[in-house]
Each structure stands twice: as C-alpha cells, then as structure tokens.
Amino acid sequence: MAGIKALVSLSFSGAIGLTFLLLSCALEQYGVYWPMFVLIFYILSPIPTFIARRLSDDTESGCNACKELAYFFTTGIVVSAFGLPIVLARNYTIQWGACGLVMTGNAVIFLTILGFFFIFGRGDDFSWEQW
Known part of the structure; x- marks a missing residue:
C-alpha cells in the first residue's frame, strides 16, 4: 500500500509542476508557448539513468563508470x-x-x-521494474 501512496504523491507533484509550466505559457500577459520546449528535457532526463541501470552490473559496490557517465549526461x-x-527571457522571447x-515547474518536475x-529504484520487492 505504501507504493501506491508514493505513486499518487509523485503523480500529484508532477501535475503541480506541469501546472506551473502551463501557466507560464497560457496566462494572458505571457501568451507565448516557447517554454513548452522544456518538455523535451523532462522526457530525456531519466533515459541515461535507465540505460545505465540496465547495462551496469550490481556486483561491485564501488563507483561504476557507466553510472557516473549517466549522472553526467543527466546533469547536463x-x-x-x-x-x-533564462536564454529565452534574455532574448525577450518570453517575459x-x-x-x-518555468523555473519553478522545472524544480518541481525534476524533484x-x-x-x-x-522510491522505486531501491531494488527491493516493490520497484519500478514490475510496472
């Protein structure tokens, strides 16, 4: 039951983050949809970690080069x-x-x-791999 509560709370916080993103585009005083391009980064950010967890072996407890490279790409x-x-605002494309x-939405979504x-990456009996 704890996994379902975690999934619901993560869904709620994701909806809050997307609400901030949509408000930055749809409010009348802003009115441009250029900030929606950060959705691409939301989709791309977990991919290196998924690939690294799939390729790396969990036998060694030291630092794994594959995981470190995935963390580097995710940070980028x-x-x-x-x-x-920030670049869009400095070019006066958005206000x-x-x-x-958008920054508030980014913080909420990435958290x-x-x-x-x-929550789901610990490898115990309730993990994201069973979804």
Missing part, C-alpha cells in the same frame, strides 16, 4: 532545462515572469523524477 540535461528559459514560472528513482 537538467542544467539545460534550467538554462533554456521574466514566465521564466520564473519528482528524483523522488521516483529514490
């Missing part, structure tokens, strides 16, 4: 997701208020993705 994707709204809403890996 997350930094790019935070950088895109700074929309940039703030949700991190929470997913903490």
Whole structure:
C-alpha cells in the first residue's frame, strides 16, 4: 500500500509542476508557448539513468563508470532545462515572469523524477521494474 501512496504523491507533484509550466505559457500577459520546449528535457532526463541501470552490473559496490557517465549526461540535461528559459527571457522571447514560472515547474518536475528513482529504484520487492 505504501507504493501506491508514493505513486499518487509523485503523480500529484508532477501535475503541480506541469501546472506551473502551463501557466507560464497560457496566462494572458505571457501568451507565448516557447517554454513548452522544456518538455523535451523532462522526457530525456531519466533515459541515461535507465540505460545505465540496465547495462551496469550490481556486483561491485564501488563507483561504476557507466553510472557516473549517466549522472553526467543527466546533469547536463537538467542544467539545460534550467538554462533554456533564462536564454529565452534574455532574448525577450518570453517575459521574466514566465521564466520564473518555468523555473519553478522545472524544480518541481525534476524533484519528482528524483523522488521516483529514490522510491522505486531501491531494488527491493516493490520497484519500478514490475510496472
């Protein structure tokens, strides 16, 4: 039952993050949909970690080069997701208020993705692999 509660809470926090992203696009004073391009980063961010967990062996407890490379790529994707709204705002493509809403949405979404890996990536009897 604890897994279902975690899944519901992660879904709720993901919906809150996407609400901030949609508000940055759809409010009348902002009115442009360029910030929606950060959805690409939301999709791309967990992919290196999924690939690294699939390819790496869990026999050694030391640092694994495959996992470290996946963390590097994931960090680059997350930094790019935070950088895109700043670049758009500095070029006057979006307003700074929309940039703030996108940054808030980014923080919530990426914390949700991190929470997913903490909750469902432990490898015990209830993991994301059974979904």
